[in-house]
Each structure stands twice: as C-alpha cells, then as structure tokens.
Amino acid sequence: xxxxxxxxxxxxxxxxxxxxxxxxxxxxxxxxxxxxxxxxxxxxxxxxxxxxxxxxxxxxxxxxxxxxxxxxxxxxxxxxxxxxxxxxxxxxxxxxxxxxxxxxxxxxxxxxxxxxxxxxxxxxxxxxxxxxxxxxxxxxxxxxxxxxxxxxxxxxxxxxxxxxxxxxxxxxxxxxxxxxxxxxxxxxxxxxxxxxxxxxxxxxxxxxxxxxxxxxxx
Numbered sequence: 001x002x003x004x005x006x007x008x009x010x011x012x013x014x015x016x017x018x019x020x021x022x023x024x025x026x027x028x029x030x031x032x033x034x035x036x037x038x039x040x041x042x043x044x045x046x047x048x049x050x051x052x053x054x055x056x057x058x059x060x061x062x063x064x065x066x067x068x069x070x071x072x073x074x075x076x077x078x079x080x081x082x083x084x085x086x087x088x089x090x091x092x093x094x095x096x097x098x099x100x101x102x103x104x105x106x107x108x109x110x111x112x113x114x115x116x117x118x119x120x121x122x123x124x125x126x127x128x129x130x131x132x133x134x135x136x137x138x139x140x141x142x143x144x145x146x147x148x149x150x151x152x153x154x155x156x157x158x159x160x161x162x163x164x165x166x167x168x169x170x171x172x173x174x175x176x177x178x179x180x181x182x183x184x185x186x187x188x189x190x191x192x193x194x195x196x197x198x199x200x201x202x203x204x205x206x207x208x209x210x211x212x213x214x215x216x217x218x
Contacts (some may be wrong), residue, residue, distance in 0.1 A: 002050070007020075020036070021152070024036070025185070026215070027175065029132075032193070034217065037136075038054060039134075051106040051108075051130070051131075051132065051214055052093075052106070053104045053105065053106065053214055054105050054106050054107040054211075055102065055104075055105045055107075055143075055147070056102050056104050056105070057101055057103050057105060057139060057142055057143050057146055058100060058101070058103075058104070058142070058146070059096075059098065059099070059100065059101050059102075059103055059136065059138055059139065059142050060096065060097065060098050060099045060100035060101060060138075060142075060143075061099040061142065062097070062098075062142070062145075062164055062190065063097050064091070064097045064098070065088065065141075066093035067086070068091075068141045068142075068145070071145040071180075072144070072145060072190070075143075075145055075148055075187065075188070076187065077144055077145060077187075077188045077190060078186075078187050078188065078189050078190075078206065079189070079190060079191065080180075080189040080190065080191030081114070081191040081192055082165070082191070083179075083189070083190050083191035083192055084175060084206070085165070085192075086163070086165055086189070086192035087141060089163055089165050090137050090138075090140075090141075090163055090179075091138075093137045093163065094136075094137045094138045095136070096136075096138070097138065100181055103135075103136075103213055103218060104213065104214045104215075105139075105143070105212070105213060105214065106132060106157070106211070106212055106213075106214045107209045107211055107212075108210045108212065109209060109210075110155075110157065110208035110209055110210055110214065115210075120157075120162065120178065121162070123159070123207060123210065124159060127159065127210070128211050131215070132159075132212040132213060132215075133155065133211055133212065133213040133214075133215055134159050134160055134161055134212065135158050135159055135160040135211065135212065136160065136213075137160060137161070137163075139158065139160065139213075140158040140160065140178075140179035140190065141179075141190070143156075143158070143181065143211070144188075144190045146182050147181070148188065150181070150182075150183040150188065151183065151207065152183055152184060152185060153184060153207055153211070154182070154183055154207040154208075155180060155181070155182045155208045155209070156180065156181040156182070156208075156209050156210075156211050157178060157179075157180055157193060157208065157209070157210050157211070158178050158179040158180070158181065158211050159178070159210050159211055159212040159213075160178050160179065162176040162177060162178055163176065163177055163178070164176055165177055165192065172202060176194070177192040177193060177194055177196075178192070178193050179191070179193065180192065180193040
C-alpha cells in the first residue's frame with residue numbers, strides 16, 4: 001500500500017474513531033461500550049432500542065402439562081377451539097418443564113405497516129431482523145395463567161415456532177399453528193391459531209398484538 005493510500009485510509013478511520021471515543025467517554029459511555037462489544041461479536045447492536053419490555057414471565061413454575069391444566073382450572077381459564085389438544089401436542093416438545101427462569105416479553109401491534117399482509121412465518125422473519133426472538137413452547141401456557149388481568153377484547157398471538165397438528169379440524173390448507181390468548185365477555189381463553197390466516201385478517205379483532213421475547217444483555 002502506498003503512503004498516499006495509507007493516508008487516505010487513516011483519514012477515513014480517524015473520524016469515526018474520534019466520534020466513538022467521544023461517545024465512550026461521554027455520559028452514555030457504558031451503553032456505547034456494551035453495544036460496541038455486541039457489534040464486535042457480529043451480533044445486532046441497538047437492535048431493540050425501541051422495544052420496551054411489556055411483561056416479564058416466569059417459566060418453569062409448573063412441572064408439566066398436568067400442572068398447567070390444574071392452574072387453568074384454578075383460575076377459570078378455558079380452552080377454545082382445539083386448544084386442549086394443541087397444548088398436549090406442544091407439551092411433548094418442551095424439554096425444560098420445571099426449570100425456573102425469567103423471560104422478558106415485548107408486545108407489537110398486529111396491525112402495523114411492516115406486517116401488512118404477511119403470514120406468520122414472514123412476520124417471524126421480520127421481527128428477528130429487529131433483534132427479537134421467538135417464544136419457547138411453554139411460554140404461552142405460562143403467560144396464560146400469569147396474565148389474568150388481560151383487558152377484555154384483547155387478543156395475543158404468541159410468536160413461537162409453528163407446530164404441526166395434522167388431525168386438526170381446521171379447513172385451512174396448512175396444519176401449522178401457534179397459541180392465541182384472548183379475554184372476552186365470556187372468560188379467559190387459550191386456543192390454537194392457524195398460520196394460514198393473514199395478519200391483516202387477524203388484526204381486524206379488537207386490540208390484537210404479537211408477543212415476542214426480548215433477549216437480555218449484560
């Protein structure tokens with residue numbers, strides 16, 4: 001590399017380095033250092049600065065689907081559609097029943113321009129680009145019995161890996177589902193939701209939200 005090229009390269013670098021040094025030594029230095037470390041690990045830095053934590057859920061407080069159903073009965077939670085069958089199907093995929101840990105959740109409006117006419121797998125791709133993560137299989141049941149003060153007419157669609165239920169009575173052309181949590185005038189519900197229905201159709205319901213996980217960082 002010639003001296004001229006080296007000088008040009010150094011001038012290109014000096015500006016950003018000086019700016020970074022000022023930020024690291026400024027009042028928000030700890031925040032900038034944290035995000036710099038994330039960047040150096042080739043992870044998404046500043047990815048979810050606009051997503052405040054909506055609710056923190058404790059997983060593992062019930063040791064298996066039998067205990068989960070007992071919690072539902074204790075709190076008057078009802079199964080909608082084929083929700084009971086879907087809980088059995090999903091429970092077989094959970095490997096960490098009884099392992100207690102906290103998970104921070106964010107709630108995104110179902111009707112936003114970024115989700116316009118996207119189906120569920122496409123919504124998942126979008127939110128993961130924003131630095132959020134999908135919910136675990138046991139999160140929906142745990143959230144259901146920990147979110148008893150859900151407002152009437154609110155609907156939550158749980159952003160979790162879609163699960164196949166081939167013997168479903170749904171008439172959709174796919175048998176992949178996620179959980180839906182709802183409260184209406186007749187009670188508190190947990191049910192299954194097919195991935196075939198477009199988000200714009202789902203969001204016609206009152207107060208419809210998606211729920212995803214916001215990873216914690218040191």
